[in-house]
Amino acid sequence: MKRLWNRFGPVITVVFGIIVLWYVMAVALNSAWTIDKLGRTGGELSVVEHIADTWSQDKPKLPAPHQVVAEIWKTTVQKSITSKRSLIYHAWITLSATLAGFGLGTVLGILLAVGIVHNKAMNLSVMPWVIASQTIPILAIAPMIIVVLNAIGVTGLLPKAIISMYLSFFPVVVGMVKGFRSPDQMQLDQMRTWYASKWQTFWKLRWPSSMPYLFTSLKIGVAAALVGTIVAELPTGAVRGLGARLLAGSYYGQTIQIWSALLMAASLAAGLVAIVSLVERFTLRRMGMLR
Amino acid sequence: MNTTLVLGAIVFWLAAWGLNIWLSKQKQTRFIRVIVPVIFGITLLVVWELLVRGLNIKAVLLPPPSMIGAKFVDSLPILWADFQQTFIKGALSGYFIGCGAAFLTAIAIDRSPFLQKGLLPVGNFVAALPIIGMAPILVMWLGFGWQSKAAVVVIMVFFPMLVNTVQGLQAADHMQKDLMRTYAASYWQSLLKLRLPAAAPFIFNGLKISTTLALIGAIVAEFFGSPIVGMGFRISTEVGRLSLDMVWAEIAVAAMAGSAFYGVVSLLERAATFWHPSQRG
Numbered sequence: 001m002k003r004l005w006n007r008f009g010p011v012i013t014v015v016f017g018i019i020v021l022w023y024v025m026a027v028a029l030n031s032a033w034t035i036d037k038l039g040r041t042g043g044e045l046s047v048v049e050h051i052a053d054t055w056s057q058d059k060p061k062l063p064a065p066h067q068v069v070a071e072i073w074k075t076t077v078q079k080s081i082t083s084k085r086s087l088i089y090h091a092w093i094t095l096s097a098t099l100a101g102f103g104l105g106t107v108l109g110i111l112l113a114v115g116i117v118h119n120k121a122m123n124l125s126v127m128p129w130v131i132a133s134q135t136i137p138i139l140a141i142a143p144m145i146i147v148v149l150n151a152i153g154v155t156g157l158l159p160k161a162i163i164s165m166y167l168s169f170f171p172v173v174v175g176m177v178k179g180f181r182s183p184d185q186m187q188l189d190q191m192r193t194w195y196a197s198k199w200q201t202f203w204k205l206r207w208p209s210s211m212p213y214l215f216t217s218l219k220i221g222v223a224a225a226l227v228g229t230i231v232a233e234l235p236t237g238a239v240r241g242l243g244a245r246l247l248a249g250s251y252y253g254q255t256i257q258i259w260s261a262l263l264m265a266a267s268l269a270a271g272l273v274a275i276v277s278l279v280e281r282f283t284l285r286r287m288g289m290l291r
Numbered sequence: 292m293n294t295t296l297v298l299g300a301i302v303f304w305l306a307a308w309g310l311n312i313w314l315s316k317q318k319q320t321r322f323i324r325v326i327v328p329v330i331f332g333i334t335l336l337v338v339w340e341l342l343v344r345g346l347n348i349k350a351v352l353l354p355p356p357s358m359i360g361a362k363f364v365d366s367l368p369i370l371w372a373d374f375q376q377t378f379i380k381g382a383l384s385g386y387f388i389g390c391g392a393a394f395l396t397a398i399a400i401d402r403s404p405f406l407q408k409g410l411l412p413v414g415n416f417v418a419a420l421p422i423i424g425m426a427p428i429l430v431m432w433l434g435f436g437w438q439s440k441a442a443v444v445v446i447m448v449f450f451p452m453l454v455n456t457v458q459g460l461q462a463a464d465h466m467q468k469d470l471m472r473t474y475a476a477s478y479w480q481s482l483l484k485l486r487l488p489a490a491a492p493f494i495f496n497g498l499k500i501s502t503t504l505a506l507i508g509a510i511v512a513e514f515f516g517s518p519i520v521g522m523g524f525r526i527s528t529e530v531g532r533l534s535l536d537m538v539w540a541e542i543a544v545a546a547m548a549g550s551a552f553y554g555v556v557s558l559l560e561r562a563a564t565f566w567h568p569s570q571r572g
Binding site: 009010011012013014015018029061120121123124125126127128129132134137138139140141143144147148151152219223226227230231234242243246247249250253255258259261262265266269270273 | 324328331332416423432510515527538546
């Protein structure tokens with residue numbers, strides 16, 4: 001019990017604090033509307049009724065957590081998955097584009113890293129640009145890519161996947177170049193004494209020792225891919241996906257809808273990162289790199 | 292399709308690549324290390340230009356670099372106004388407030404290991420979330436002006452900065468802390484003279500990550516509503532009008548602002564943490 005509390009107690013306390021703060025903020029931000037409504041209809045409210053009202057408005061400035069949870073329950077469990085009102089349907093649209101882009105970006109990133117490590121000219125000419133490109137707000141190009149691809153007839157999942165590919169690609173390149181170079185001179189010399197070919201050195205030394213770096217960059221990459229997909233869904237006219245739900249919600253002032261989409265996106269991100277971490281632990285343990 | 296231009300692009304690419312291979316086999320001087328990426332960048336631009344002209348790609352799909360350059364020079368006043376609105380008012384103010392607040396929070400919870408143990412996982416978790424989704428809410432609360440953009444930036448940079456600072460404050464090792472104790476140093480003395488300097492590499496790492504986040508936050512927040520000036524506003528409206536040369540000019544501004552911002556922070560880092568192994572090179 002004591003050990004459990006040491007492990008999870010602090011986190012639970014902080015999360016609890018955030019929820020309390022959220023309720024307090026909801027009272028503070030929504031009070032104006034309650035008072036305004038009272039002014040029009042007349043009548044008195046006790047303090048308790050006043051607070052209860054700030055937590056149960058239709059279009060509050062900040063919906064209380066239980067309202068958001070109720071909305072999520074309503075739009076996931078109580079709607080069929082194929083319905084356009086189902087949050088699971090929208091989450092799936094976003095998730096599929098994210099996964100496609102993440103997969104492509106990872107493969108491409110690893111290939112480019114292999115090239116950079118093995119080819120001196122490529123290292124000298126491409127690497128500085130890869131690093132420089134990380135300082136550029138790539139997301140700003142997202143709407144343009146979407147519109148251009150739409151104009152040449154590419155629609156649906158692919159344009160979004162391209163953007164999330166682009167975003168997940170850079171962390172992987174940078175991480176993998178570091179990873180492929182992580183074997184030290186002693187180990188490389190050892191490979192040479194064994195008369196290993198470049199190919200053998202790569203598969204038996206560089207690739208295994210790059211694994212910790214791979215998973216670290218995959219965790220960053222998958223989070224970036226999700227952000228990319230959500231932003232990519234904004235300019236398509238708010239049709240499908242979590243990004244579209246955000247935009248539609250902000251057009252019509254449906255704050256509860258925005259927050260529920262946001263919470264859904266957050267749990268998607270958390271789930272994806274958790275899956276990568278699980279695979280990481282399993283792989284590293286099998287390879288004897290963990291403890 | 293103009294075959295000579297396309298062939299020219301291919302020949303130019305091969306020639307430049309050959310030159311780079313030859314250069315990279317020479318002795319690695321500083322000059323080589325600068326000139327090789329520059330040649331690569333120029334090659335990309337030239338090939339882009341020649342291919343767009345050679346394959347007759349429409350300017351609404353992909354304008355050639357020369358056209359973007361011309362548009363850039365033509366619309367300098369607009370670009371400057373957008374830059375001021377988005378970068379200086381939105382991104383920079385948000386960056387300072389966010390990083391400052393995160394730094395102070397990290398110092399404030401420094402004395403409570405309990406809070407640190409709780410905040411680190413939560414902060415790491417929040418740093419991986421698509422926080423950019425908060426943008427529509429903040430635009431709704433704070434209006435279309437630059438204040439809402441600054442607020443988005445504050446939220447985006449807060450958690451990466453907090454996590455880095457908290458980790459940095461734990462970076463001083465036990466021997467050093469024990470030494471401070473044998474000197475009978477107070478908490479504040481040991482914080483100012485040992486732990487903050489030891490944390491500097493981590494803090495600057497957070498500051499560098501935040502530069503890109505700040506610019507992204509400020510631009511994307513403008514997609515959800517803005518006055519009729521700003522880089523994000525310009526990008527989304529000009530995309531709608533299919534004048535992609537203006538969009539690319541705006542992207543060039545964003546790229547330059549982003550790299551310059553990052554560069555300035557790196558220079559500060561070099562000045563402040565000259566003693567760290569990674570800076571001695």
